[in-house]
Amino acid sequence: MSINGGHLIGSYLSRRGVQCVFGISGGHIESLLDGLQHYTIQTIDVRHEQAAVMMAHAMAVYTGKPGVCFLTAGPGFTNGITGIANACLDNAPVVVLCGRHPLRDDHKGALQEMNQIDVVKPLVKWCATCYDTRRIPEYLDMAFRYALCGRPGPVFLELPPDILNVAVEDFEFHPTTDIFKVTPDSENLYKAAEIINSARKPLFIGGSGLGYSNCPLELQAFIEKTGIPFMLLNGGRGVLPDNHPLSIWNIGNVGLLMTLSQADVLVAAGIRFNWLFQSGAVIPPGAKVVRIDIEPTEINRNRKADAGLFGDAGTTLKALLPLVEQKNHNEWLTMLTNAGYAFIDSEIKLRQLPSEPIHPIRLVARAQEVFGTDALYVIDGGDTSYFGLVGFQSKHKAGVISQSAGLLGCLGAGIPFAIAAKLVHPDKQVVVLTGDGSFGFNGFEFDTAVRHNIPFVCIVNNDCAWGMIKHSQELSIGKERVTCAELGLRRYEKVVDGMGGHGEFVDSDSDIIPALTRAKDSGKPACVNVLTDPTVTSPATPLFYQSLKFE
Amino acid sequence: MLRALSLVLRIASKRNKAFQHYIGNVNIKIAIKTKDNKGRTFLFSRGRVSSSRSLKEYDAALVFSNPVIAYKVLKEGTQEASFYAAATGNLYIEGMAFFIQWFNDAVTIAMKKK
Secondary structure (H helix, E strand, O other): OEEEHHHHHHHHHHHHOOOEEEEOOOHHHHHHHHHHHHOOOEEEEOOOHHHHHHHHHHHHHHHOOOEEEEEOOOHHHHHHHHHHHHHHHOOOOEEEEEEOOOHHHOOOOOOOOOOHHHHHHHHOOEEEEOOOHHHHHHHHHHHHHHHHOOOOOOEEEEEOHHHHOOEEEOOOOOOOOOOOOOOOOHHHHHHHHHHHHOOOOEEEEEOHHHHHHOOHHHHHHHHHHHOOOEEEOHHHOOOOOOOOOOEOHHHHHHHHHHHHHHOOEEEEEOOOOOHHHHHHOOOOOOOEEEEEEOOHHHOOOOOOOOEEEEOOHHHHHHHHHHHOOOOOOHHHHHHHHHHHHHHOHHHHHHHHOOOOOEOHHHHHHHHHHHHOOOOEEEEEOOHHHHHHHHHOOOOOOOOEEEOOOOOOOOOOOHHHHHHHHHHHOOOOOEEEEEEHHHHHHHOOHHHHHHHOOOOOEEEEEEOOEOHHHHHHHHHHOOHHHOOOOEOOOOOHHHHHHHOOOEEEEEOOHHHHHHHHHHHHHOOOOEEEEEEEOOOOOOOHHHHHHHHOOOO | OHHHHHHHHHHHHHHOHHHHHHHOOOEEEEEEEEOOOOEEEEEEEOOEEEEEOOOOOOOEEEEEOOHHHHHHHHHHOOHHHHHHHHHOOOEEEEEOHHHHHHHHHHHHHHHOOO
């Protein structure tokens, strides 16, 4: 019996347990599509390849397993690049399967002929072209292995039609799924434990390294034994719930920066000291730093670690557990919580009081009332990211997430992430809070959600502008010289309604909860377009402005 | 004391290159006041610094429980002093804390001789 290359891929993915993949059809990948169909792998066909890669990225975030997407050759490939770059900077294990012009037609001016490998090379952990149909399972094994081993990341496998369409004698193969975890050496573990045990004002921050390590029990045991106040960020958020008694999410990012400035010991697990931490400058010079990372080159990056633990976050925390002492830092926790509340006093009042025009933080507070902590929240936007990240709380892993607040600062990932979140958690409410600017990038994915019956609620925080840019320009070059930053009032909910979803428009505080409730109850992909105060600037804007100031 | 601070910032805006670089073209108004609404507003406008006794309009304010605490914290001039004042209910912020952070850093730079 024979099998063609496309069916070999379907067979491989099916044996590996991949249930859902994302992409757009194309002539170059026809037998791949047929292979997916044959092996009953769900295909979510989107409206722009960028969204397909973002959905695969989101699958990785929510499941901890590599997400898979497919792109057709040429423009399908180039459309996917932003998603690949975002996955790269977010260290997300994404397997990108991509069509290509036929090998037979190399250098002949074939349709969609371009050097895709050289374009994608700097953005992936591994890339290759498969030249032999029989080696497809081996190449896929390599792709998954590279995506997952060490620090995760995207990989790219190019499959020409004269490999995909060729039939070979069927043969037996077994995907390799072994995962090898690294544990730090004992000398550094003892050194780290000594620092942690002598801390008076410690703080723990964790990032996506915790999320991909899938270590809620190890983290909980470590946090509760050491009594260290903590904040989990990025893909690590929700590994322990935001409302855990030792979590400091109740005082938000402002509280984090303030606490960092006072901490005597910082334990950082699976998180980079990048621009969001002012490249380590926010950590006081006198503080001791314990750094846990699966990528050894991160350990002394931007700040020398007093104890560097090279290893998987979960296995490292487990190894540290018997070495750390049972402690209680409640006095320190109370102090930093009180100080934090004093620093965000105005924000807390804004959440509680009706506002006309609607303040974005008030909108977030009302949405939290409607959807609660059992929902998953995806945030997308500039100023909107700040308000969403500090205002929403969830008890789920990656329950509050924003790609636009990540390293690529990538707007437009909100709706793709929401679609993937709903596919992974069909029993949970999924809510997107997006800026009106961000909505424009992948708003048409509402069509994808309608066709595949994937309900979620998208709240547009509509300030009729690219708010963060506009307010940044106001700070730097003056209100009278704001350029390319205004968008005007657009009825995005009508677009969604026209595509078969549910639409609501809100411009007064008292209408927020009824409109969100109707959207939730509609059972459709829903858009609640909320007109908010265009003069509001988020605290992230001055930070953003300062980071780009050169004189 | 607030008038002295105003003078320090004004001089720094003319002579201290690091300070000039830091404040750039920012337009921000920061108030330092007590709960009974006495204090001063510092205005940063396109590289110029001025201050006023008017407390009607500002982007963010440091609000102290009383003048004694305000004097103590401002004299010490450290983040730790502000933190403990906030933790003990003697200081809170109106408006965006990041503006206050920005202001504190500006003061720190102004105090350094360049």
